Amino acid sequence: MENKESGWEGVEVIHSYSRREALEDGVLVDVSEFAREAGFKWPLAVTRAVWEILEPSEELRKEGQSWKGRAWDMFTVLRHAIRRASATDEVHFSPLFIREPGRLPQAVELWATVGPGDDGVSPVMTILLRGED
Numbered sequence: 001m002e003n004k005e006s007g008w009e010g011v012e013v014i015h016s017y018s019r020r021e022a023l024e025d026g027v028l029v030d031v032s033e034f035a036r037e038a039g040f041k042w043p044l045a046v047t048r049a050v051w052e053i054l055e056p057s058e059e060l061r062k063e064g065q066s067w068k069g070r071a072w073d074m075f076t077v078l079r080h081a082i083r084r085a086s087a088t089d090e091v092h093f094s095p096l097f098i099r100e101p102g103r104l105p106q107a108v109e110l111w112a113t114v115g116p117g118d119d120g121v122s123p124v125m126t127i128l129l130r131g132e133d
Contacts, residue, residue, distance in 0.1 A: 018118045019045070028126065031071060035125075038075035043117065046127045053108060053129075059101040070097060078112055078127070089114045092130070 022028040028045040035044040046054065054074065056065035074095045081093035090113045096105035109130035117124040 019124060020118050034068065034071055035075060038072060039079065040075065040125065042114070042123045042125050044125045044127070047129065047132055049129045049132060050110065050127050053097055053099070057101075060098060063098070063101055065098060073097075074110070074127070078110075082112075 019028065023030055023045060027048055029048065029051040030043070030045050032040075032043045032045070054070045055067050056070065077093050077095040078091070081091045085091045090111060092109065092111045094107040094109050097108050098105050099108075110127055111130055112125055112127045114123050114125050116122065
């Protein structure tokens, strides 16, 4: 397969890994349905590492933490970061999460990126831990 529109004319693609495949493999987790409730219009996925932060341990659930509450907090901080950002396809933000029972919340550095989905046109958003590619 050749891609003549991106400047890679004549370069043969040996392997590609689609967003759909990453979702099927569990590398990405689709949170689009809940993200729509929070006001996001595009499909939204989080990496497995972000998902593990959003999913509280049994001990944290006993302290009142829930996936929905943690995800809502993340989406709220992201919305504010997007409003403050200049026109860009990448936004860095740091919501607070309680990571261990009995501890104070700590900032977790995340970034959200927007790009084309598997069709190469429709926008999709992905939230990653800082340092993830």
